[in-house]
Amino acid sequence: MEATAEVQQENGFHDETGSAKMHERLQKRHQARVEDAERRKEAKDSQSVAEEKGEYFSSAFNRERLSIEELLSSCPGAERAAVAQRLEEATARTGQLQKFLNDSVLFLTQYELRQAQQALQKLQASLAEAREEALPKKKFAFRTRTKAADKAAAPAPGLVPDLVSSDAGEHAGSVQVDGAAVSEQCGFSNMHGQVLTKTSDEIQKRDVLLTHLTHCKVRLLGSPSTLHLKHIDGCEILCGPVSSSVFVDHCRDSTLAFPCQQLRTHNTTDTQVYLHVTSRAIIEDCHGVGLAPFSWSYPQLEEDFTVSGLDRDRNNWSQVDDFNWLAAGTASPNWSVIPEVDRKTSWDP
Known part of the structure; x- marks a missing residue:
């Protein structure tokens, strides 16, 4: 009898143990299902x-x-006055639209980003066309001039021909339309082996164009509105905070440094970029692009950051969208981070 009781007691113990283990397994399975459902819900949300x-x-x-x-x-x-006012409003609103796009790139898909950028480029082209049609540049007219006047009106070496004033008394980069100055781009063009500088007074809140430069050193001290670099070969170009976008096209074997809101780089090879950018940089048809944080400095840098409106504490220099490399989870072979030991730290002689 005692043996039978012990067997029954032991069987009861095993039944209780088995039941407890079964209950524990069911609880774990239920918990796993709950957690999986929560993850799915969070992903869906x-x-x-x-x-x-x-x-x-x-x-x-x-x-x-x-x-x-x-x-x-x-x-x-x-009327001309109304046109000038509308163009000014359109320019300001286009700039705000650019900022809206820059602030939204973090959640846009590659397709949405590209579509918006193409639409914005078309709008900017339409704005430039409307400005040209409504406020055309002063046409050239023959008139009797003295040799002294001809010499005074001659373009300064290195300035983009289209950006030189049509009147000798005006600064390069503006033209006279019915007595009123209309701001135009300023910059340098077709130069080789030169040291070139623009001061804050010359570039502040203006569009700067550098084109067809080879083996030049360029210093842009100030805060331009936009910066365009085209056909740059073997140059070192340093620029203060750009309040909106920097566009780089056909650049090779060069070193660039600038803060900006947006960077678009095309057809560029073997070029180092020391960058401060508040959105994500974009490259297309590029190879051998190296990136590092912006490190150039000059006395009025902090003041120019304030003028530009850029966020000093927001720098996405290593966040790059390569339109030629859309493989998720795999790094693009077209750009890389410059190792710290190889980064340039001394900029001026």
Whole structure:
């Protein structure tokens, strides 16, 4: 009897133990299902938020773009004063639209980003065309001039021909239209082996164009509105904070340094960029691009950062979108981070 009781007691113990283990397994399985369901829900919610942000961006961006286009279409036939005011408004709103795009790149898909950038480029081209049609540059007219006047009006060496004033008394980079100055781009063009400098007074809040430069050292001390670099070979170009975008095209064997809101780089090879950028940099058709944090300094740098409106504490220098490399999870072979030991630390002689 005692043996039977012991067996029953032992069987009961084993039954209880087995039941406890089964209960524990069921609890773990239930917990795993709950956690999996929560992860799925979070992923779905995150995707929904991203889609909602994308939809809001597309709607707001296209609405503002169409509004600016309507403003431009109202320029032909209007009085000159009204046209100038509308163009000024369109320019300011286009700049705000660029900023809206820059602030939205973190949640936009590659396709959405490219579509918006193409639309913005078309809008900027339309704005430039409208300005040219409504406020054309002063046409050249033959008149009797003295040799002294001809010498005074001659373009300064290295300045882009189209950017030189049509009147000897005006600064390079502006033209006279019915007695009123209309701001134009300024910069350097077709130079070789030169040391070139622009001061803050010359470039502040203006569009700067550097084109067809070889083996030149360029210092831009100030805060331009935009910076365009085209056909640059073997140069060192340093620039103060650019309030909007830097566009680089056909650059090779060069060193560049600048802070900006957005960087677009095309057809560039074997070039180092020391960068401060508040959005994500974009490269296309590039190879051998090296990136490092912006490290150039000059006495008025902090003041120019304030003028530019750039966030000093927000630098996405190593965040790059390569439009020729869309393989998720695999680093692009077209750009790399410059190792710290190889970074340039001394800029001026």
